[in-house]
Amino acid sequence: MTSAEGLGTGGDSASGRDRLLDAAMEIGGREGLQAVTYRAVAARAGVAHGLVRHHFGSREQLLAEAFRRAAAKDSDSARLEADSIEEFASTFVESLNTSWERPLLQFDETLQAIRGGLSIDNVRQQYERYIAEVRQTIQGVGIDDADGRASAVVFAALDGLVLQHLVFRDDARTERLLETLREVIRRLVD
Incomplete structure (x- = not known):
C-alpha cells in the first residue's frame, strides 16, 4: 500500500x-x-x-486534534495516573526527552488560545483531563481531594516542570524536583 x-x-x-x-x-x-x-x-x-x-x-481543526493527540500521548507516557506516589510521573523525564515536540506544541497552542487565536475550550478540556488523571493518583493514595484543588496544584507544578525541563535540559535537576513534588504529596497523605 x-x-x-x-x-x-x-x-x-x-x-x-x-x-x-x-x-x-x-x-x-x-x-x-x-x-x-x-x-x-x-x-x-x-x-x-x-x-x-x-x-x-480547517487548519484550526487540525491544530485542535493535534493538541488533543499530543496531550493524550504525554499523559499516557508520563504516568500521571499511577498506583503509588513512587510511580507517579515516574517516566516524566524520559517522556520529555523522547518527545519534546509535543509539550512545545501544547505550550504554543495554549499561548495562541490565550491570545484569542485558537479556541480556549480545547486547552481547558486538556487541562481538565490532566488534572483528572492526577486526581486519580491523589485519591488512590488516600488523599481527600473532593474539590480537586490539590490535584490542580500538583498539575500546576508538573506543568511548570515541563517548561523548566525544556529550558534547563537537566534530567537530574528535574528528577530531584519531581521527588520533592512526590514528598509534598506524601505529606498530604499524613
Whole structure:
C-alpha cells in the first residue's frame, strides 16, 4: 500500500489521520504553529495536501486534534495516573526527552488560545483531563481531594516542570524536583 492509500476515504484512514496528526505535532513542536500548513503536513506525511483538508476541514481543526493527540500521548507516557506516589510521573523525564515536540506544541497552542487565536475550550478540556488523571493518583493514595484543588496544584507544578525541563535540559535537576513534588504529596497523605 502506498502512503496515500491509507489516507484516503478507504483503507486504514484512522492510521492515516494519525500520521497526519503526528506530522502536524512534529512540525508545530519543532517549528511553531505558524509552520503547520496543509502543504507542510502533507509533505511530512508524504501525501497530497488536499487529503489534509479532507480529513480535518480547517487548519484550526487540525491544530485542535493535534493538541488533543499530543496531550493524550504525554499523559499516557508520563504516568500521571499511577498506583503509588513512587510511580507517579515516574517516566516524566524520559517522556520529555523522547518527545519534546509535543509539550512545545501544547505550550504554543495554549499561548495562541490565550491570545484569542485558537479556541480556549480545547486547552481547558486538556487541562481538565490532566488534572483528572492526577486526581486519580491523589485519591488512590488516600488523599481527600473532593474539590480537586490539590490535584490542580500538583498539575500546576508538573506543568511548570515541563517548561523548566525544556529550558534547563537537566534530567537530574528535574528528577530531584519531581521527588520533592512526590514528598509534598506524601505529606498530604499524613
